[in-house]
Amino acid sequence: MFYESEVEKTIIELLQDKGYSYIDDKNNWIVERQLSDFINEELLLQQLTIINKGVENRILEEAIRTIKNIDHPSLFERNKIFHQYLVNGITIEDYESEVNPLIKLVDFNEITNNQFEIGNQIKFKEFANRSTRIPDVIIFINGLPLVVMELKSFEGFEDKLLEDAYNQLGGNTESSGYRYDIPTLFNYNAFNVISDGVNSKVGVLTSKIDRYNEWKSVNGELGYKDNYAFKLNVLVDGLLKPERLLDVIKNNIFFINKDKNKNIKIMTQYHQYFGVCKSIEKVKIAMKPNGNGKAGLLWHTQGSGKSFSMVMLAHRLITNQVLQNPTIIVLTDRNDLDDQLFNTFSSASEYLRCTPVQVNSRRDLLEKLKIMKQGGVIFSTIQKFDKDEIQVNERNNIIVMADEAHRGHYGVYERITYQENEDTNELELISKYGTEKYIRDSLPNATFIGFTGTPVTTADKSTTDIYGEIIDTYDMTQSVIDGATVRIFYEGRLARVWTDPNLLRRIDDYYDDLENKGINKTIIEESKKRMSNIKVILEDDDLLGMLAKDIVEHYEQRKDFLNGKAMIVMPTRIAAAKLYHKIIALRPSYEEMMVAIVTESNKDKQELRDLFGSKLDRQKAANEFKSKNSKIKIAIVVDMWLTGFDVPDLDVMYIFKKMKAHNLMQAIARVNRIYPGKESGLVVDYIGLAKALEDALNTYTARDKEFNLKDIQEVALTILKEKLSILNEWFYKIDLDEFNSTSAKERFGVIQQGAAFVLENDKRKKEYLKLSIDLKHAYIVSAGILDKEQHSVVQYYLSVRNYILKLEIGTGPISIGDVNEEIEKLVADAIKGDEVKVLTQVGTTDQATLVDLLRPEKIEELKKTNPPHIFLKIIENLLKQVIAESRKTNLYKAQQYSERLRKILEKYHNREGDFDTTETIVKIIDFAQEIVSDEDAANELGLSGRERAFYDALAGNKSAYELLTDETLKCIAHELKEVVEEYATTDWSKKKSTQAKMRKEIKRLLRKYNYPPEYTEDAIQTVIKQAEYML
16 A cells, blocks of 8 residues: 555655755754754754855844734734744844844755755644644745645545545644644644645645645746646645745735734735736837836636736835836726726735725826836726826836726727718717826836636727736636636526527528628617617516516525525516516515515616615625525626625526626636535526627637537536436335325335345445436436426435445434434535535534444444445444544554454455344444443543553463552552653653653563563564554
8 A cells, every 4th residue: 555654755855856855863853852842943044044144143043032922812823923024024023123124944046045944744743731732844945934735635534625635634723633632833834734645735834725826837837737746746746845935835825804803815826927927028028128018918717816916026026126116007997897896906015015095086096106106016996097188108118907807998999880970870980098098107117917707809999909918818617627616507498488589590590691681780789789688578577477487486496505596687678577577476485585686767766666675785686695504595686796796605507698708708707616515507598698608618629619508408417317317227126206295204214125125235335326417417417307206316326425425424313203304404405515514513522432333332323224235334434433532542442452453344344235233233332332341441440541541452362461469550550651751751752762761661660560571572663653642
């Protein structure tokens, strides 16, 4: 097997190849350090002397004292303070000089002035009443522990997962795992790595597990695919090589503070890092007078972290000495987006080293540009640049960053259009320029760079023509592969609503025919503008009635999948209002969970005003809808919320509005955000968008066209039917109709039958879990087109799946009284998107409580209420939990129990075909009673914890046990506990002199109680091994 230690050695050797030194057992710091030492102070002082030439040692020593004694009750705050020291240096008060020197901890400019080291299995103990911890691998720079790695073996057991490594490090809390026991180590933490050698992910202290990301590129090339075999090498070459590591720490890790209470640490993802680095170089080349002012376009798909990319680029622009402290203008095309992006930048003002300002009028913009000579970040909407109030600022160190650069940023060149004269009915030539010309007239020497998720290229609009060529592409497909967004599926339901579904197509064909005949495009576009809503049709009461009915039916099939959120996109304000009332007429209860988000008009009647509300009402609804536990589940919109509005748990959008190109792609991206348990987003089309989607995807990369927005009929439904066919053949002996019974007991019974059938064969269980997860993913997407029978069958198979998963981690129901509640949970969980919810419902408990579940009366109850295979699985799981609890302090007993359980179940796990479980059940029940007897015996002796561990270790030698009394062994165990805890204050496991003293003490103690000499050496080895394990 390739053990965890081998993964460690592999990482160490890879980093040694990059110039890291290995910290071995002979390293002076390792030999001499206390377990509570986290910094190699001697090495740090040595490197500070090199980096800060001419500074006296007393100043450098004060800098070291400062970072050792960071004082704040919050770990996250201490980490932030240290990060500022690390990146910016520490100013030390020097009372003997007029100048307070700035001490740099790391030389970011001259890499060779730093010492890069890699250490493994370094033991730490910070508090006497908390556990000793041994992180797998730590990267030190100048003696500072900046990166912690927690590793698992890719050949490990089921519990050896990246999630376990994440939780071991403390998750994203301040007080669990390593962070609870040795918090000071994480004062200095830049980021963490979790890896099993095959898959590796990177995250910071505040990262949730879904925000730990893979680093998939070495130098900005396309990210590797899931089946790439050299992922660990890419992590090392792309992120951990010394020069790259220092650059990321300095420029691409920062803190934001949105609610003024908790700082959130942000670390770049690989595509953001390379996109920003490429952008900086393009800006340098494009700056006037040597360049043309067009730096280019950063094309990163929606949902991939574009706002933070803009923040990171702004930071690099501001801090780049070549650019001479430029002024950055951030342009958006809407006030709400301006506010949203401004708030993001403001939350990172410390990182940006300036406080962004937001202009509130054209005059305000002109004044700020006039006053500001260099530096600063100004936010403005494009509308504040006006042809009638152009004031030229000729500075060439102004950099304009345009958000949503595909939208509204056009019109640099003259556009000739024709307009009909109302008096003569003749077409008159009109010359027009767009806002972008007036921006460039105001800032003739500025450099422009655009950010977009949907670039535009049409006959008269081209994003690249305005900003320059594309700098970097991060497409939809890569985003899905990386887990930055989820895949979107398409479901067409025109036929459910339209009596003549070809009507809209014929209207489109009519316009196409006019164009082919040479009719002026301006006339056609004007006609489309005036008739685009086709109000007579799209506001028809009968049509909207059918739409409301179908949406309700579809929604109710899938409302339990995630958090039940949906968005309905309507063509007009009137259509939105009518649909709202028709849905309420069908489902009055929806009034509490549905809103219509439409801007009000002074022409509205009171009824519409009451429905649409005020701007404040819409803002409250927006905040509520974004909440995980929102009461609002359905939002009906027309134009609002279709861009720049993120609700991660929104997974379905119903569209009844004609859209195309980038507007369409922006809208459907509302359902592609990641959320725990969210497998995909779904777009339900009631207006005939298939052609528009195909045309929009022509703008995107070739693989996007192949991968995204596939019709559920083509993909998900096919998969679902294929999996159902296989499972129906497997389960032909089970009467699935009982799953539809009104009796909860009967429904529960048929689930048990299915689970028992699956568990008869271990190979079958593995195949079933794979088949059922594929079935589940397909079901989530295609539920809207299934009939009642198909729904029932799928839910049955998913309920069986959930039952088996619960058997893996919990005892399950043990009395008929629990059945009703349990059956409801099983069916509900079966159609949830989040497997994790199932796997975290069983709480942890102590060993005594677990052992109580193994007592004869409990065993008998479990045996009566569960089929044999399920009973065995429950008992196996219980025993594993008892062993896991025992392992925390009692290595000897845990090993003994584990081996016993393995032998009992070996034949059962390797079973094939029909297998008589009787013998296995008898053996496992006997073993369970043996554990109960051991627990009772220990309680009678008054033994627990470490004392019991040493007692069991000594009593394990049957010959010695027979020569001594229980009371004698108990006394030895008690004194051994005291001796070991005394030596736990030093690193006796690595210092040979301390080990010798430990052996001497144990030997003296055994001789004191007349422990048989012939067994003494074995006893000493057993005790030392037990002591080292428990500490």
